[in-house]
Amino acid sequence: MYQAVLNQINHKFIIKNISFEGMHRIETPEYPREAMREAILNALVHRNYMGVHTQIRVYDDKISFWNDGGLQSPLTVESLKRPHSSRPRNVLIADVCFKGGLIDAWGRGTIKIMETCKQAGLPEPEIIELDGGLLVTMFKNKLTKEQLIKLGLNKRQLKAVEYVKEKGKITNKEYQKLNGVSKVTAYRDLTELIEQYKLFERKGDIGAGTSYFLIGS
Numbered sequence: 001m002y003q004a005v006l007n008q009i010n011h012k013f014i015i016k017n018i019s020f021e022g023m024h025r026i027e028t029p030e031y032p033r034e035a036m037r038e039a040i041l042n043a044l045v046h047r048n049y050m051g052v053h054t055q056i057r058v059y060d061d062k063i064s065f066w067n068d069g070g071l072q073s074p075l076t077v078e079s080l081k082r083p084h085s086s087r088p089r090n091v092l093i094a095d096v097c098f099k100g101g102l103i104d105a106w107g108r109g110t111i112k113i114m115e116t117c118k119q120a121g122l123p124e125p126e127i128i129e130l131d132g133g134l135l136v137t138m139f140k141n142k143l144t145k146e147q148l149i150k151l152g153l154n155k156r157q158l159k160a161v162e163y164v165k166e167k168g169k170i171t172n173k174e175y176q177k178l179n180g181v182s183k184v185t186a187y188r189d190l191t192e193l194i195e196q197y198k199l200f201e202r203k204g205d206i207g208a209g210t211s212y213f214l215i216g217s
Helices: 002-012 033-046 091-099 109-119 145-151 155-167 172-179 183-195
Strands: 016-021 024-029 055-058 062-068 126-130 133-139 200-203 211-214
Touching (some): 033 062, 033 091, 033 109, 155 172, 172 183, 183 200
Antiparallel strands (some): 016 024, 062 133, 126 133
């Protein structure tokens, strides 16, 4: 059943980026297939079957999986981001999934979601308890204002990212003018965008010839 759901999502709602290696066509989905697989499996194993159905929502910039039934004590949202004990709400279903090879290790599902999204260069997924259930949200764009604020960018850096998204690049002088700051402050902010936040890269000659671009642009 979970495979049918995963195939349906991939076929109808997920855009695939196309690339080529020699003569081979490579299709890369917006969200890691492994992460979506784990989210669906978690819903299957941990759902409260006396409650409402699992709800999957696809948005322009994210996909979410809400499952009825909160976390089993003493698990917390934070504990799901590290190795933790497995406390399936539906033990028989979990056992069938394990013996059928769908689950290869207990207590690893949410960690796999985190790891595969990170490997794909996506923002960290959000896991929260909501309305008596657990909501897992994956984001496909780390350059939205919401995601940049989560990273910790200051207002000047947020403006600079938007500027580069529109103009393609920015110089130290343009940063100074955009934000009304000194050369030193501009340099410090831009260096953070390179070294700390891994969003910008520096190109060109040192000094006035240096421009800053979004990584991968």
